[in-house]
Amino acid sequence: MQLIDYMILENTKIAREVYRLTLEAPPGVRQELPVPGQFVNLQIDGCYLRRPISVCDWSERRLTLIYKAVGTGTEKLAAYSPGETLNVLGGLGNGYTIIREARHPVLIGGGVGVPPLYGLARELVRAGQQPLAILGFNTADEVFYETEFAALCRTVVTTADGSHGEKGFVTDALKNVGFVYDSLYTCGPEPMLRAVYDQAAPLPPGRAQFSFERRMACGFGACMVCSCRTAEGYKRVCKDGPVLTREEILW
Ligand code: FES
Numbered sequence: 001m002q003l004i005d006y007m008i009l010e011n012t013k014i015a016r017e018v019y020r021l022t023l024e025a026p027p028g029v030r031q032e033l034p035v036p037g038q039f040v041n042l043q044i045d046g047c048y049l050r051r052p053i054s055v056c057d058w059s060e061r062r063l064t065l066i067y068k069a070v071g072t073g074t075e076k077l078a079a080y081s082p083g084e085t086l087n088v089l090g091g092l093g094n095g096y097t098i099i100r101e102a103r104h105p106v107l108i109g110g111g112v113g114v115p116p117l118y119g120l121a122r123e124l125v126r127a128g129q130q131p132l133a134i135l136g137f138n139t140a141d142e143v144f145y146e147t148e149f150a151a152l153c154r155t156v157v158t159t160a161d162g163s164h165g166e167k168g169f170v171t172d173a174l175k176n177v178g179f180v181y182d183s184l185y186t187c188g189p190e191p192m193l194r195a196v197y198d199q200a201a202p203l204p205p206g207r208a209q210f211s212f213e214r215r216m217a218c219g220f221g222a223c224m225v226c227s228c229r230t231a232e233g234y235k236r237v238c239k240d241g242p243v244l245t246r247e248e249i250l251w
Contacts, residue, residue: 052092
């Protein structure tokens with residue numbers, strides 16, 4: 001874990017209610033580089049609790065976060081401007097484990113579950129793998145990062161109303177695309193995770209990884225607010241997760 005006051009470089013709306021926040025660490029401060037799927041906890045002025053946001057992308061001094069402005073905290077966050085600072089508790093959570101021996105991973109994201117898969121896709125491509133990304137949204141005005149993913153790997157976008165990309169859900173695309181995958185990484189709302197879980201092809205243990213969203217308070221394992229029952233007993237989504245393997249999950 002690391003606590004840093006970052007400077008905001010950009011806080012821009014990129015889709016309906018969705019913003020991209022780019023942060024830069026102060027000169028001389030070395031940030032720990034995140035593992036794909038990890039998150040940070042932001043201190044927002046006027047909010048008692050920090051807000052957890054997954055990391056989309058990073059470089060040596062920068063972090064890119066994508067969030068949806070849907071509640072008091074994230075709406076306040078959307079009002080921050082470049083040049084202001086944000087106190088960030090970083091390096092949180094247990095991210096995705098890259099399956100080194102796999103070659104054809106499928107990445108399935110829904111809504112604000114899409115961002116952590118971007119950094120993951122980049123790392124998988126760097127590892128010589130050829131991912132397929134399936135990104136699901138409700139409507140065309142919610143779509144973001146299609147071109148960024150397409151620059152990295154084969155990408156399929158779905159919208160529930162058919163206003164952009166393929167009409168339907170990510171599970172429809174998974175069925176229709178005929179991609180033979182040897183590992184699976186997913187992040188999104190729980191009903192989507194459940195549908196992917198039910199439909200995914202059998203894979204060796206550990207090769208299907210699901211990232212969960214939960215209400216959080218501390219974000220680092222101290223308060224138990226985020227605990228959930230798993231096949232291996234109770235786990236804290238913030239510290240033992242947010243990524244769980246298919247074998248660990250109990251619905
Ligand atoms: Fe406190 Fe997870 S949020 S233990």
